[in-house]
Amino acid sequence: MTGLKQQKKHTVITLESLSNHYGTTRAVNQLSVEIHPGKVTGFFGPNGAGKSTTMRMILGLDAPTSGQALINGQRYDQLTYPMHTVGAHISGTAGHPGHTPRTFLRALAQSNRVPQQRVEQVLEESGLSSVATKRIRGFSLGMRQCLGISAALLADPDVLILDEPMNGLDAQGIAWIRQLMRNRADQGGTVFVSSHLMSEVQQVADQLILIGRGELIANATTQQLINEATEQVVTVRSPHASALAGLLTSRNLQFRVVDEQLIEVIGLGLQATGALAFANGIELHELSATHGSLESAYNQLTQESMEFSASSVERG
């Protein structure tokens, strides 16, 4: 790993009211956030939430309808030899099927004046050395992901942008990516990684940006989001769940009915929920706070945009 920067240059990505509309679809709408160095920032939202489009706009691949994405104050296309500043892997793009990984990486290295020895280094690092002279045509999804990530690492960039990097990877590959993101953040690098699976980002991200339908839902530390989620959701199992639901409704408290015997009480807390059931003589079989699932935090946070979408469907 000779010649690599031990400390990355302090680089901030700024999205200013970034929007991408086509027709009446708002792929990304008025997104304003900053992505800071020294930590892993997860970018989470369901498929179609606008994650890829946002990343493509940062990289200058798609043009914003309005707003802008800046890297330390510059647009991506203002960077000379941009791979030294930003290394990115956008899913589904890693080389021409007729090329070998070595040709693909060598051409990228030449275009950004990266020393050729880096090609062999990243091939080694990603475990692709043994297939360096095979055509990409025959590669599995996981191998293509590894190749795309190798390309992102080629110029040892200050910023790493990865779009759904875990797709198609085996356990070993996932461990590699996690370690890689951790290391680069610890070296002061800026790491921005998207996923549609909360379990993937939750374990690796320090900061989480949640989006739904192209709009910002939350931007907070992972710990903050988990705390909020666990404090608020209490799972109650009871043969008289409907009676409890009635009580909650009459007191204007929020809850979700999971099934006939299971409801989730939101925002009331463990003690108050138990006391409410006891005072009304409702038999309980389970009373528990949900443990650290960001999945439920996200569901909670997205409820608003879901309701919005439901009502807009009704109107439509």
Next chain:
Amino acid sequence: MKSLDLAESNSAHGLSVLLATARAEITKFFGLRSLTGLYVVGLVVTVGLGWLLGASAKASGENGIDSAMPAPLIVFATLQFGQLFFAAAAALHLTGEYSSGTMSSTLQAVPRRGILTGAKALVLGIFGFLTGLVLIPVATIPTALAAGRYGEFDLSKLFSASLGAGTYLALLSLMALGLGLLCRNSTGAIISLIALVIGLPQILGPIPIDWVQSMIQYLPTNAATFMATGASEPYGPVVAVVVLVLWGVVLLGSGMLMLKKRDA
């Protein structure tokens, strides 16, 4: 890497970025067997057809039909067919990046789309020029041998045919690149190429309207012929070069504008 200071970026580094990008394009071109293969087939076809036409000229001549033509020009005439292989290689060099999704990687590495187009044009233009320059002398040997005295030529004819073929294949490669940028897919690019160099002259040929007939004279293939044969009617080599350059500029220019305008 310290020299890559972002602040002093833009215009000063433009040329250096262009050359770095051109090197990458050369690597990509030679990394694909489909492209080098097309060049090889184009060479073999031209040499083979030249030899065939040479032999045919000799047979005709011996039977009293005078179709004698300098051997280098016989070879140039076979480019009517052989040109498609070189032009297709130029178009596929670009459209292959779209069909495989590599265009995103390419534009990440070189986000300035004008420079990217320039680098591709530079590389494909030079490849086309060198090919034409070498192809004519190489194919002239078997052609001249087959044609015997019905294919006699002097060196100035060899020189002008080689230079003409080089110029033509260079500009044709730029037209192909432009069509590739406009179509963004291989099938569309190849079909529009064939339409331009073979289809249009064939379709418009039988239409007995004066302005259609004079328009045909300005199609790339005909301009190429007037350039290489040193014709004076309907126009000479200088005008022919201008006509070809215009075709190149218009197609490549509109292709580049579309690349700049559209999302990758």
